[in-house]
Amino acid sequence: MATSPATPESIRQALSAVIDPEIRKPITDLDMVGDVSVDGAVASVTIKLTIVGCPAARAIERDVTKSVLGVSGVDDAKITVTVMTADERNALIEKLGAGKKKTPQFGPTSLTRIIAVTSGKGGVGKSTLTANLAVELAARGLAVGIVDADVFGFSIPGILGLVDDEGNTLKPTRVGGMILPPVAHGVKVISIGMFLEGTDAASRAVSWRGPMLHRTIQQFLTDVFFGDLDVLLLDLPPGTGDVAISVGQLLPQAEVLVVTTPQPAAAEVAERSGIVARQTGQTVVGVVENMAGVIAPDGTLLEIFGSGGGEEVARRLSEDRVGRDGGRVVPLLASVPLSIPLREGGDSGAPVVLANPADAASVAIREVATQLLNQGRGLAGRKLPFA
Numbered sequence: 363m364a365t366s367p368a369t370p371e372s373i374r375q376a377l378s379a380v381i382d383p384e385i386r387k388p389i390t391d392l393d394m395v396g397d398v399s400v401d402g403a404v405a406s407v408t409i410k411l412t413i414v415g416c417p418a419a420r421a422i423e424r425d426v427t428k429s430v431l432g433v434s435g436v437d438d439a440k441i442t443v444t445v446m447t448a449d450e451r452n453a454l455i456e457k458l459g460a461g462k463k464k465t466p467q468f469g470p471t472s473l474t475r476i477i478a479v480t481s482g483k484g485g486v487g488k489s490t491l492t493a494n495l496a497v498e499l500a501a502r503g504l505a506v507g508i509v510d511a512d513v514f515g516f517s518i519p520g521i522l523g524l525v526d527d528e529g530n531t532l533k534p535t536r537v538g539g540m541i542l543p544p545v546a547h548g549v550k551v552i553s554i555g556m557f558l559e560g561t562d563a564a565s566r567a568v569s570w571r572g573p574m575l576h577r578t579i580q581q582f583l584t585d586v587f588f589g590d591l592d593v594l595l596l597d598l599p600p601g602t603g604d605v606a607i608s609v610g611q612l613l614p615q616a617e618v619l620v621v622t623t624p625q626p627a628a629a630e631v632a633e634r635s636g637i638v639a640r641q642t643g644q645t646v647v648g649v650v651e652n653m654a655g656v657i658a659p660d661g662t663l664l665e666i667f668g669s670g671g672g673e674e675v676a677r678r679l680s681e682d683r684v685g686r687d688g689g690r691v692v693p694l695l696a697s698v699p700l701s702i703p704l705r706e707g708g709d710s711g712a713p714v715v716l717a718n719p720a721d722a723a724s725v726a727i728r729e730v731a732t733q734l735l736n737q738g739r740g741l742a743g744r745k746l747p748f749a
């Protein structure tokens with residue numbers, strides 16, 4: 363049977379399945395498809411990128427070619443890649459709603475679930491868990507973003523592989539005043555590390571004070587185009603400093619996840635980060651214990667960092683009477699064991715939940731994700747959209 367000839371309409375229809383990797387919408391909805399014509403079995407398509415040197419250009423061209431060649435009656439695809447005019451770009455920004463007044467995207471009536479991940483002290487694996495949890499939630503089909511607000515130890519881009527061959531953190535694309543967060547493993551990521559120049563320790567050391575930090579977090583929540591997210595995770599710096607307080611003020615509806623190690627001695631300092639969150643009106647949704655014991659090859663349990671710390675923090679926060687949700691039961695969501703694959707995945711940008719799903723750490727992180735989703739979103743600090 364002879365195939366019916368392709369038409370510009372059938373080509374446009376096929377192109378509606380091509381998603382812009384950064385904006386995460388069909389390129390046809392973004393007015394990125396210019397002229398489309400068909401001459402016999404040859405289809406010609408013009409694609410208009412948002413900016414010159416768009417890092418997603420290759421991926422878009424590849425996906426466009428593939429979908430055009432998939433149209434019945436097309437044997438050859440001629441793709442011309444151009445760039446939008448300033449007017450076209452402004453129209454797109456307007457269309458995406460990013461050109462409007464500068465109000466934070468995650469206001470009190472936002473449907474996005476916001477979970478701030480905090481810890482009493484540094485190095486307990488907060489960033490590693492945040493990144494893996496985000497990837498796991500994205501793998502379950504949720505639209506997920508991360509704000510890496512750990513200004514003093516931003517590590518999310520590295521853990522998720524958002525670095526080039528020289529180890530430089532990838533920069534977000536800017537379209538007009540809009541910042542498009544890079545996407546890794548299905549997660550939109552913005553990090554303070556993406557806005558610093560240079561790779562040497564001195565030029566990357568951030569010693570900003572409160573007001574500057576507050577403005578930066580505010581800008582992340584205002585100018586970064588996340589689109590509609592189901593979940594936004596925030597990686598906070600350890601402790602109870604300026605950023606935790608800014609996040610509490612900017613996102614009072616945020617829920618807080620406390621990460622601690624198994625040493626009971628670390629419990630008090632971890633508890634404090636939960637208490638500060640409550641004082642700003644946020645709800646503590648649970649505790650995750652990280653670096654828990656591992657089974658050695660001879661079958662013995664090695665508890666390098668002791669045991670019981672997670673239970674202890676959960677117990678203390680459940681008894682704590684401070685703040686709006688004070689006294690509510692705070693569960694220990696999971697205990698994540700020490701794991702070489704988890705650490706290696708963080709070093710190489712291949713999160714363990716994807717790279718090694720059978721690893722005990724992956725199993726525990728999936729448990730955290732399941733429990734959080736089962737809990738549903740709390741309504742504390744949230745304005746319900748009723749008149």
Ligand SMILES: Nc1ncnc2c1ncn2[C@@H]1O[C@H](COP(=O)(O)OP(=O)(O)OP(=O)(O)O)[C@@H](O)[C@H]1O
Nearest residue numbers: 484485486487488489490515653699700701705708
């Ligand atoms: N369960 C674990 N098993 C083995 N290594 C781990 C585990 N969790 C984290 N690590 C490793 O510990 C180091 C510190 O982790 P990470 O950077 O996530 O900590 P953090 O709490 O975010 O620190 P900071 O707040 O100071 O940035 C990393 O090298 C990470 O790979």
